[in-house]
Amino acid sequence: MGKLNVTVLRYLSKEDFRVLTAIEMLSKNHELCPGSMVAVVANLKSGGVHKLLKELCKHKLVSYERGAKYDGFRLTNTGYDYLALKALTLRGSIYSFGTQIGVGKESNIYTVSDEEGKQLCLKLHRLGRTCFRNVRNKRDYHGKRKKTSWLYLSRISATREFAYMKALYDRGFPVPKPIDFNRHCVIMELINGYPMTQINEVIDIDQLYDDLMNLIVRLGNCGVIHGDFNEFNILVTDEAKPILIDFPQMVSTSHENAKMFFERDVNGVRDLFKKKFGYESEDYPKFEDLEREDDLDIEVACSGFTKEMEKDLMDEYHGSELDDEIDDVSNSDDGENEPEDDEEMINQYKKQVENEVKYSEQSVKNKSEADKNNGILK
Ligand code: ADP
Ligand code: MG
Numbered sequence: 001m002g003k004l005n006v007t008v009l010r011y012l013s014k015e016d017f018r019v020l021t022a023i024e025m026l027s028k029n030h031e032l033c034p035g036s037m038v039a040v041v042a043n044l045k046s047g048g049v050h051k052l053l054k055e056l057c058k059h060k061l062v063s064y065e066r067g068a069k070y071d072g073f074r075l076t077n078t079g080y081d082y083l084a085l086k087a088l089t090l091r092g093s094i095y096s097f098g099t100q101i102g103v104g105k106e107s108n109i110y111t112v113s114d115e116e117g118k119q120l121c122l123k124l125h126r127l128g129r130t131c132f133r134n135v136r137n138k139r140d141y142h143g144k145r146k147k148t149s150w151l152y153l154s155r156i157s158a159t160r161e162f163a164y165m166k167a168l169y170d171r172g173f174p175v176p177k178p179i180d181f182n183r184h185c186v187i188m189e190l191i192n193g194y195p196m197t198q199i200n201e202v203i204d205i206d207q208l209y210d211d212l213m214n215l216i217v218r219l220g221n222c223g224v225i226h227g228d229f230n231e232f233n234i235l236v237t238d239e240a241k242p243i244l245i246d247f248p249q250m251v252s253t254s255h256e257n258a259k260m261f262f263e264r265d266v267n268g269v270r271d272l273f274k275k276k277f278g279y280e281s282e283d284y285p286k287f288e289d290l291e292r293e294d295d296l297d298i299e300v301a302c303s304g305f306t307k308e309m310e311k312d313l314m315d316e317y318h319g320s321e322l323d324d325e326i327d328d329v330s331n332s333d334d335g336e337n338e339p340e341d342d343e344e345m346i347n348q349y350k351k352q353v354e355n356e357v358k359y360s361e362q363s364v365k366n367k368s369e370a371d372k373n374n375g376i377l378k
Contacts, residue, residue: 032072084183093180127153154184164247196231223297229265249317252297
């Protein structure tokens with residue numbers, strides 16, 4: 001298991017930060033960013049930028065690649081990590097870094113500490129890293145968003161995870177306490193427990209089975225389905241209580257495939273108990289029996305996600321099994337067209353880089369101020 005390379009957090013200069021931020025902005029509509037354009041957006045002399053880019057390449061925060069039409073730079077995972085971790089450190093949510101405690105399907109998990117020395121859990125979302133090509137091809141075929149990048153997908157994933165975790169935590173669900181997020185990083189309470197995968201003995205098996213099924217029903221009555229309710233995403237504490245984690249793929253009970261998702265979660269628990277403990281029960285929840293008591297799904301949907309974002313992420317998480325249905329129902333263009341390489345766009349990016357730099361120099365202590373800078377539609 002790798003360690004998070006945080007030494008770069010210390011030695012990078014203000015200019016390095018400017019350059020990285022400029023590439024991040026340009027990545028919204030450039031797979032590769034030409035050096036000259038980076039210089040303009042970073043508002044630095046192009047000769048100087050070249051030297052900076054060379055150093056950043058050496059430290060593997062950016063990479064230089066050859067494209068079909070032109071060559072250019074792109075942010076690496078490490079470069080993007082740096083930007084997020086710097087923001088989280090500046091606003092005091094992270095004080096020091098610990099070690100990697102897990103590798104999920106689409107994430108890396110680390111321990112970190114806050115200023116009081118309290119241990120927390122840091123989740124770095126890593127979407128579309130391996131199947132970027134697939135996603136892009138799919139889009140090209142359908143003639144839709146052509147620049148679905150891992151930066152975008154990872155950021156949406158983390159933002160959704162935080163939004164769901166907060167809505168669940170506020171309602172008293174057994175989930176980690178959400179602490180903060182930025183870009184593709186989420187900071188949450190570190191749970192003292194083990195994933196179900198590592199648990200082979202349970203004192204009261206009926207109780208755990210009931211707790212899990214009741215959890216699925218309680219979620220359903222709030223209008224949501226976890227969507228990946230498996231033994232890796234259920235942590236069990238020393239008191240034998242289940243804690244649910246991993247939320248970016250959650251869906252509304254109003255989703256057209258909701259029944260299928262719900263049954264998959266329920267059957268997952270049934271199969272797991274049968275396989276692991278030889279436990280079978282005829283008592284399990286049915287989708288038809290859900291009674292809506294709350295609109296958690298709507299609350300999260302209202303926190304700023306567009307339909308487009310939802311669809312991109314669902315494609316990524318739930319895959320091709322849903323492709324046809326999704327494409328059928330959502331052909332509406334929400335007007336989010338790709339911006340052109342015009343002066344206006346460049347000026348806009350320039351301004352955003354200035355804002356990021358100013359914000360990073362203020363060393364924001366005030367979280368509500370910081371939250372504004374997390375604007376997911378930025
Ligand atoms: P992925 O989306 O990649 O599956 P998860 O959120 O499921 O990522 O996390 C992967 C693993 O990291 C989990 O199976 C668990 O072992 C560990 N983990 C995640 N969040 C926490 C947490 N808050 N406290 C303790 N361990 C955690
Ligand atoms: Mg998981």
